[in-house]
Amino acid sequence: MSLTRLMTALSLGLLTACAHSPVDNINVEEQSDCPLQLHVGQPLTVSLPSNPTTGYRWAIQDSAGGVLRSLSPEVYTSAENGQVLGSGGQSTWRFQAIAAGNGRLRLTYQQPWEPEAEPAQTFDCAITVN
Template sequence: MPLARLIPALSLSLLTACVHTPANNVIVEAQSDCPLQLHTGQNVTVSLPSNPTTGYRWAIQDSAGGVLRSLSPEVYSSADNGQVLGSGGQSTWRFQAFAAGNGRLRLTYQQPWEPEAEPAQTFDCSITVN
């Protein structure tokens, strides 16, 4: 087959393969999105409301280390791009399911200088990787 005819056919087959690939990224934005059932290799993006100007920060207490690995540190972004002082935004973490098993992703929202104080919020998600 001539190269000119092979390239479009190959491009179409690659595009078709991408369309039929199961969703590889799971987005979690609330406790109600849990528990999670994942497959090895799937990525998980956890995005929780946050407002560091209040002194409160999300801290990972349990990272489901036996089944998830971190792909990035926490990234904070605000909806107004920092234009309004004291406005809230989102804290986001990315993980990848790397091994079959069970784990727990647990975060607490509290002021770092008061680790003994009851957290203002908690996020506790059971993870199962097949």
């Protein structure tokens, strides 16, 4: 192999190694998954157990707006055995880390017509973006 070809192959190898690879999506399904460390551009999916037939809904109280951007509204999917009327499922939100810094992603699970009532559940996650 000629020196030129060898140098070209090595250069391409180095460029490939240095190329920015896609950042893995972070999936959070419970409070114990927090706190989170993300990189700018990294996607985040939060899925929490939910059952809107009971009148309870998750509401975002703090969206970590300085460091996260919402990519979609809440999406509810029923459980895999969703044949049972009134069975629970998952509420899912998608975000993307947009800037370095710190924030909190805080959601409460309560009946919307009783905003002064204590939430049945809370999800409070500290977010650090590098």
